[in-house]
Amino acid sequence: MTEATDPTTWGAQVAQELRGPGTDRGPDGPERRDPASTVAFANQKGGVGKTTTVISLGAALVELGERVLLVDMDPQGSLGVGLGIEPHSREVTVYNLLMQDGSTFEEAVVGTAIEGLDLLPANIDLAAAELLLVQETAREQALQRVLREARYRYDRILVDCPPSLGLLTINGLTAADGVIVPLECEYFALRGMSLLMQTLERVRARLNPDLELQGIVATMVDTRTLHAREVLERVREAFGDLLYTTTINRTIRFAEAPVAGEPILTYSSESRGAGAYRELAREIRGRETVST
Ligand SMILES: Nc1ncnc2c1ncn2[C@@H]1O[C@H](COP(=O)(O)OP(=O)(O)OP(=O)(O)O)[C@@H](O)[C@H]1O
Numbered sequence: 092m093t094e095a096t097d098p099t100t101w102g103a104q105v106a107q108e109l110r111g112p113g114t115d116r117g118p119d120g121p122e123r124r125d126p127a128s129t130v131a132f133a134n135q136k137g138g139v140g141k142t143t144t145v146i147s148l149g150a151a152l153v154e155l156g157e158r159v160l161l162v163d164m165d166p167q168g169s170l171g172v173g174l175g176i177e178p179h180s181r182e183v184t185v186y187n188l189l190m191q192d193g194s195t196f197e198e199a200v201v202g203t204a205i206e207g208l209d210l211l212p213a214n215i216d217l218a219a220a221e222l223l224l225v226q227e228t229a230r231e232q233a234l235q236r237v238l239r240e241a242r243y244r245y246d247r248i249l250v251d252c253p254p255s256l257g258l259l260t261i262n263g264l265t266a267a268d269g270v271i272v273p274l275e276c277e278y279f280a281l282r283g284m285s286l287l288m289q290t291l292e293r294v295r296a297r298l299n300p301d302l303e304l305q306g307i308v309a310t311m312v313d314t315r316t317l318h319a320r321e322v323l324e325r326v327r328e329a330f331g332d333l334l335y336t337t338t339i340n341r342t343i344r345f346a347e348a349p350v351a352g353e354p355i356l357t358y359s360s361e362s363r364g365a366g367a368y369r370e371l372a373r374e375i376r377g378r379e380t381v382s383t
């Protein structure tokens with residue numbers, strides 16, 4: 092039987108035509124879709140809620156039907172730990188892919204307990220990449236290359252950057268379409284923001300002209316205090332609509348969830364914290380509908 096008359100391939104062709112452009116099931120590959128929107132979560136200040144936001148927002152986007160890949164660019168490996176995956180026992184991680192040692196994406200990627208949520212883990216090996224990559228020519232584009240194919244398997248890729256503006260964060264920003272800045276709502280919140288903004292400018296000028304500052308999310312907000320409301324007001328004055336309306340309250344539940352190895356959305360599904368990240372997911376998607 093020739094390929095043209097083989098009912099199985101013919102059926103697949105018709106199905107492809109009906110699906111239209113944007114999806115294309117390659118002969119041996121998984122279904123192809125429009126490339127995922129890639130978002131880097133960056134703030135060189137430590138402990139502001141980057142990792143918590145990546146995990147919780149990722150889980151919330153999956154609840155809304157998206158296929159999501161979380162990428163750890165932090166040698167601390169907290170993203171895996173927060174999802175109950177022990178990153179230090181993993182043989183192949185994002186490090187191997189960045190260093191092009193012959194490992195494949197399939198060997199590195201791990202499914203999580205939540206269907207539709209995958210993780211590209213990192214561990215302490217990644218600390219070496221920061222030094223080794225310096226000698227490479229396309230050192231800032233290494234993550235972009237790693238995700239080039241993977242982008243067609245997901246609706247969204249969330250990249251968790253380390254608390255620095257070094258090469259690993261620059262890789263995250265170069266691979267991304269947009270950046271979201273988690274900002275801890277405390278007195279010195281705005282300190283360091285101008286350095287972060289300059290870094291975004293530099294990345295735009297040299298590496299990724301389309302990088303968009305997608306938004307700023309206020310984390311660890313204690314709305315009971317006047318102080319927190321004042322800080323929010325100052326952030327609003329400085330950044331206007333870039334500050335998401337949804338804010339994330341300070342609550343102990345966020346410290347408990349990573350110990351349990353699951354996102355707050357499943358660990359404490361009815362909590363205010365879980366609700367806040369669901370609302371943030373809807374706000375982010377709502378803004379996309381308006382702007383496209
Ligand atoms: N809204 C919140 N309320 C209370 N605790 C929180 C909140 N968000 C995060 N935390 C806790 O604060 C700590 C730091 O959070 P997280 O690890 O997400 O920050 P980070 O910016 O990724 O840190 P790093 O810069 O070290 O990567 C964690 O123990 C986390 O559980």
Ligand SMILES: [Mg+2]
Pocket residue numbers: 141142143165169251252253
């Ligand atoms: Mg972190």
